[in-house]
Amino acid sequence: MTTVSIVNVTSYTGSELLRLLAQHPDFVVTSVTGRSTVGKRLEEVFPYLRAGVPALEGRRPAIDPALVITEEPAQTDLAFVCLPHAAAAEAVVKLLERGTKVVDLSADFRLRDVATYEEWYKHTHPAPALLESAVYGLCETYRDQIPNATLVANPGCHTTTSILGLSPAFAAGIINPDIIIDSKTGISGGGRNPSPTYHFPEADEDVSAYGLSGHRHMPEIAQELTAVAAAHGHPFEGDLRITFVPHLMPMTRGILATCYADLKSDGNGKLPTTAEIRSLYEHYYANEPFVHVVDQPPHTKWTYGSNHCFIYPIVDQRARRLIVVSCLDNLVKGASGQALQNANLLYGLPETTGLSSLGVHP
Amino acid sequence: MTTVSIVNVTSYTGSELLRLLAQHPDFVVTSVTGRSTVGKRLEEVFPYLRAGVPALEGRRPAIDPALVITEEPAQTDLAFVCLPHAAAAEAVVKLLERGTKVVDLSADFRLRDVATYEEWYKHTHPAPALLESAVYGLCETYRDQIPNATLVANPGCHTTTSILGLSPAFAAGIINPDIIIDSKTGISGGGRNPSPTYHFPEADEDVSAYGLSGHRHMPEIAQELTAVAAAHGHPFEGDLRITFVPHLMPMTRGILATCYADLKSDGNGKLPTTAEIRSLYEHYYANEPFVHVVDQPPHTKWTYGSNHCFIYPIVDQRARRLIVVSCLDNLVKGASGQALQNANLLYGLPETTGLSSLGVHP
Amino acid sequence: MTTVSIVNVTSYTGSELLRLLAQHPDFVVTSVTGRSTVGKRLEEVFPYLRAGVPALEGRRPAIDPALVITEEPAQTDLAFVCLPHAAAAEAVVKLLERGTKVVDLSADFRLRDVATYEEWYKHTHPAPALLESAVYGLCETYRDQIPNATLVANPGCHTTTSILGLSPAFAAGIINPDIIIDSKTGISGGGRNPSPTYHFPEADEDVSAYGLSGHRHMPEIAQELTAVAAAHGHPFEGDLRITFVPHLMPMTRGILATCYADLKSDGNGKLPTTAEIRSLYEHYYANEPFVHVVDQPPHTKWTYGSNHCFIYPIVDQRARRLIVVSCLDNLVKGASGQALQNANLLYGLPETTGLSSLGVHP
Amino acid sequence: MTTVSIVNVTSYTGSELLRLLAQHPDFVVTSVTGRSTVGKRLEEVFPYLRAGVPALEGRRPAIDPALVITEEPAQTDLAFVCLPHAAAAEAVVKLLERGTKVVDLSADFRLRDVATYEEWYKHTHPAPALLESAVYGLCETYRDQIPNATLVANPGCHTTTSILGLSPAFAAGIINPDIIIDSKTGISGGGRNPSPTYHFPEADEDVSAYGLSGHRHMPEIAQELTAVAAAHGHPFEGDLRITFVPHLMPMTRGILATCYADLKSDGNGKLPTTAEIRSLYEHYYANEPFVHVVDQPPHTKWTYGSNHCFIYPIVDQRARRLIVVSCLDNLVKGASGQALQNANLLYGLPETTGLSSLGVHP
Missing domain, CATH: 3.30.360.10 (Dihydrodipicolinate Reductase; domain 2)
Structure with a gap:
């Protein structure tokens, strides 16, 4: 069982991760953070979670709707960072320091060139030293490099x-x-x-x-x-x-x-x-x-x-x-689904784990 | 492995069954029927099926996107009937005769009183003899009777x-x-x-x-x-x-x-x-x-x-x-999801099998 | 020519009045107020007004897209008050004192009974003395009384x-x-x-x-x-x-x-x-x-x-x-259209003036 | 007063012409045609017309909701043709022969080159002789030529x-x-x-x-x-x-x-x-x-x-x-509004007649 935190779960990419992880057999969400919602339970912020999440294959459910949102993430094996750029980089640095693998959904580690980043994002990059080791998380292109990464920069939609x-x-x-x-x-x-x-x-x-x-x-x-x-x-x-x-x-x-x-x-x-x-x-x-x-x-x-x-x-x-x-x-292949695809690669799981559903049509 | 046919798969309740069954570990769709689409493959009618359906747990996928639509259903263990009323009853009679269990999504077997049916649906009931043995498929109310039924009348939305x-x-x-x-x-x-x-x-x-x-x-x-x-x-x-x-x-x-x-x-x-x-x-x-x-x-x-x-x-x-x-x-709890819930009961499976996903939000 | 002010023009009922008055042959908007938009021209807040408003029948256009939004209304013959309740009543009092007729789109003067108002709106009524003279602006019912009113309480949607x-x-x-x-x-x-x-x-x-x-x-x-x-x-x-x-x-x-x-x-x-x-x-x-x-x-x-x-x-x-x-x-018969219908009655104009268009369909 | 027919009034461009003409002071719709709706009154096909159309400026209303749809247009000064291509050309020929001016909303007379038309529309042009005299009805470009035309080819959206x-x-x-x-x-x-x-x-x-x-x-x-x-x-x-x-x-x-x-x-x-x-x-x-x-x-x-x-x-x-x-x-500047703009030019009216309203926003 791999423990997972979602940093800024109250974003749409955060809540989409909850939805997808609810079907995932290997990851368990043990920590969620927010800002204005600190102290609330997930199901208070997302009332539809009261539907509950079933236990799959005899283990604990991947998500507990009663999990309380905190300001800082608890220690987990893996973290999905759903913060805006700049804030994301700061959180990523702390997470990596404590040995947590990170899939960062922000733009902070997508551009390899610091100058380009600073031209487009109009601020000094908070952690340029990490740019070299970050892997761009487009699985179709970087499938070979992602498994060995500690920081995956999830692409934009x-x-x-x-x-x-x-x-x-x-x-x-x-x-x-x-x-x-x-x-x-x-x-x-x-x-x-x-x-x-x-x-x-x-x-x-x-x-x-x-x-x-x-x-x-x-x-x-x-x-x-x-x-x-x-x-x-x-x-x-x-x-x-x-x-x-x-x-x-x-x-x-x-x-x-x-x-x-x-x-x-x-x-x-x-x-x-x-x-x-x-x-x-x-x-x-x-x-x-x-x-x-x-x-x-x-x-x-x-x-x-x-x-x-x-x-x-x-x-x-x-x-x-x-x-x-x-x-x-x-929100899926353009954000949280791709993030989960990256996480599967990081942990040696089949890339489609938890992601096999068809589109809802019509 | 339980074989399943979807009669009139080109209805929205039919295609929704495809979507849900794609996640089901025990049922395999081996026959689909249509009317104007006879001879076409499923993926021709529903192009999004080209995304494919993964094999779950080491068995064949629940749906083959290349399955050809026929006029009459092949022999299967179970059939979901997605025809309009009247046409549904006729199909149901034939299916039951060949020993297939049926979940009928039409209105034909929901009303216990023939006279009420004929008053509201303005035609003679095609199979009144089946009304007595049909079980109304609201699982929350008839959970005890459904497992022993051969014909379940799935409720309206x-x-x-x-x-x-x-x-x-x-x-x-x-x-x-x-x-x-x-x-x-x-x-x-x-x-x-x-x-x-x-x-x-x-x-x-x-x-x-x-x-x-x-x-x-x-x-x-x-x-x-x-x-x-x-x-x-x-x-x-x-x-x-x-x-x-x-x-x-x-x-x-x-x-x-x-x-x-x-x-x-x-x-x-x-x-x-x-x-x-x-x-x-x-x-x-x-x-x-x-x-x-x-x-x-x-x-x-x-x-x-x-x-x-x-x-x-x-x-x-x-x-x-x-x-x-x-x-x-x-289309789910109001139709095809409930139909699958009934099918799970018919086959002694946990009622939530294949139905555990949360709503897509937002 | 009757001069008109729209108090809180940046509300949807305010902007809808602009749209309707643009087709009105007798009223001319000479004053518009706002809160956070004070100092801006109408066309800055509502860019589609750059389409311009044509002069009808040889007189000046009913609306000037370059009109500057002010904090307080200028002196006009008539005012439409589009403020939230409580704030509306305060504005109405001032307008009536300076001799302006008022169509108030808020709830402040709709309920004849002060106690009922205070029970539902949870605050002391700012101007209970006006309740007696205010006329409820449902033209179909109060057509006879509206022409003689100085304050019309426009009904809710x-x-x-x-x-x-x-x-x-x-x-x-x-x-x-x-x-x-x-x-x-x-x-x-x-x-x-x-x-x-x-x-x-x-x-x-x-x-x-x-x-x-x-x-x-x-x-x-x-x-x-x-x-x-x-x-x-x-x-x-x-x-x-x-x-x-x-x-x-x-x-x-x-x-x-x-x-x-x-x-x-x-x-x-x-x-x-x-x-x-x-x-x-x-x-x-x-x-x-x-x-x-x-x-x-x-x-x-x-x-x-x-x-x-x-x-x-x-x-x-x-x-x-x-x-x-x-x-x-x-926004029309449920708010601003009805307000204009009331204004027509206040000024002895045919009730349909400026309101004759059909719905946009499809 | 100019009499107007709308050929194929039951199209969206036809019904949009009704809506716009209801505000027009000079044109009166005296004939409307359809296909499957022949014999019905306008208000039966478009129930919202029961709202009625007011008389403007003391003359008869521009539209009578009780007007009966016919198969062939009656004699009028002007006709708007809202038929599909090919069918349109045939109708246009007949209308021109009886001296009716035509604004054709189809594609039949937009392309000046017959070969190009036949390449793209895959059939022989029904009336190539008219191509030379038809004026392309983009008012902003052909404003000088439109007033003298008898056939205006209204541009596509x-x-x-x-x-x-x-x-x-x-x-x-x-x-x-x-x-x-x-x-x-x-x-x-x-x-x-x-x-x-x-x-x-x-x-x-x-x-x-x-x-x-x-x-x-x-x-x-x-x-x-x-x-x-x-x-x-x-x-x-x-x-x-x-x-x-x-x-x-x-x-x-x-x-x-x-x-x-x-x-x-x-x-x-x-x-x-x-x-x-x-x-x-x-x-x-x-x-x-x-x-x-x-x-x-x-x-x-x-x-x-x-x-x-x-x-x-x-x-x-x-x-x-x-x-x-x-x-x-x-449906307006991209079709029926532009058609009316052309009609205004054909009759020497101000180009904005009946077209002065602002967009409905929000």
């Missing part, structure tokens, strides 16, 4: 969707390093704190773009796509030219990225066909339990509550572009 | 919500048999066939009442509440006076019934308090894994995708009434 | 829906004074301030009841239905026995009340028919421009953005009850 | 949004003719016929892309942007390279296009700034009553039910791209 959508094309060297990502996210991506933007009467029946002058997920996407291209023998010169625009959709969960890139042609000016590219994508993800290449445009609702990602590549022959549509549940 | 909400009060004899049930349902309750009423632009941002001249779930509610009162020693004279009005809500899943009843007072004209009634309710449902009495008004979203039901009773001292708010997911 | 739905029945003396009102409202009824309850991910795809231990609109409904019954020669003895339960729906606008009452039978035990009651309702509202008796269950979406109310009465012969479904847009 | 968003940039010659348009539309754009894609439980809480192998609005966009560039002295060589991907959003109304284009730099490699481009846009639309350049990302909800379009251009300095976000209500 826009990031995961986009990188999974474009990695096979960059790995195969079939597109130019000049891309546009138009990403559409459900509102839970904005977190659990009420604000005018997320007030129901304002957000309902509304679509808008945000982050147009630059969104923090962009350098993260650039870093990883550059790495994928290089790792597969198709490095490009200079920086990736990337425009990334996130949009807010009137729904709770789900993220869908539409990615556009110039296709390279072969020596005869011939473009690859959709069938060829789909085959290339299927091969790339052939053994992935959570990434699925499909032959029709996917729907975010296919992924509701699940850890699955669906990807649909298609060639726009007229404009000589590759279009890739990629979607997943922003 | 409005019905389950209302009966669970009012049973403790009728069992305790604290209310008069004169009730109003104002029920609010998500749109998946209307099924998978498109129609103007359920067309997104019409149903979105809209609330309306329907069935005002009489809804078929009403006699079912009356039958069961009358039975509960009698079984607990508080039979009432004459018919239950009941007004039941369903409403359509702009959401996919969830049903919430607000139930109103006159409270009886004691010899001194004193009414029971909310605390006394809550205690009575908690006692009534003390051992139920899926029914939870809560101390704040419940939200349908607490139940999203889960088999749980939350109930909140409160006394309106001013108007001398009992108000009970009861909610659940219409 | 649940209240308007329910009273319009039940008034004809009480006026005709056909029901017993024992009613249940199950009201369903869109989320804009909760105002423009973000809070966890109205946070999109929580409120979306969710239905819940609230105010179960007593909602402030209840005494208002009781007061007015009692008055209607008495005014039409069918006073009842004692208090109206009323249970009122509001519910929150996952939509922005719209309110639908389902009202239940015992029908009286005639000397021979015969109940009125639905046709008789519909005829009675049609007669009652025959000359109303905004209240429409319909022959099928109405939809809140029929009223989106309009000042119309649709009412559908039906007899439940089995349970001997009258059911009335009534719906409207909570 | 995606088209209007995109063209308005990109025209100033092409007119100024500041971008290369290589663009990506990622368009997001509400579901009413799919029309009034129910289908699985638009079935509430499927479309709710879902985002998906469609038309990825080529959408018919694309050649229309290409035609008009090419024309704008040429008309303003910045023609480009060869075809516009354009990728257009529409997406379905879980909301009823609203369309938002995010447009991406390479910015040209000046001789010194310097890009224009956002301020410079916004100024250029503001100048381009300075006198437009319905097109507004804003300084923050616009929301589709700002436009709900109104004829307004909001446009936000911004420079992505890092990637050297222009991003333009453009939004409007697909």
